[in-house]
Amino acid sequence: MPRIDVLFGPSINSDYSGWVLVSKFYATEQDVRAGEAEMINEELSCYELTIKFCPFCGEELNERNKTT
Numbered sequence: 001m002p003r004i005d006v007l008f009g010p011s012i013n014s015d016y017s018g019w020v021l022v023s024k025f026y027a028t029e030q031d032v033r034a035g036e037a038e039m040i041n042e043e044l045s046c047y048e049l050t051i052k053f054c055p056f057c058g059e060e061l062n063e064r065n066k067t068t
């Protein structure tokens with residue numbers, strides 16, 4: 001199950017306006033054969049992780065960064 005990570009700022013979730021890391025999992029031929037998915041590349045799951053601080057310098061990712 002390949003995973004794709006995308007950093008979003010601001011969040012696509014309307015309840016939260018900060019930065020998020022979104023991980024999406026896609027189905028492979030193996031997943032289809034195992035009956036876990038109907039089609040190859042079908043999105044199986046999606047996780048959203050809240051990012052409050054920059055992982056490189058520790059700066060707070062607040063409202064100010066939203067408009068850039």
Ligand SMILES: [Zn+2]
Binds near residue numbers: 055058059
């Ligand atoms: Zn930084």
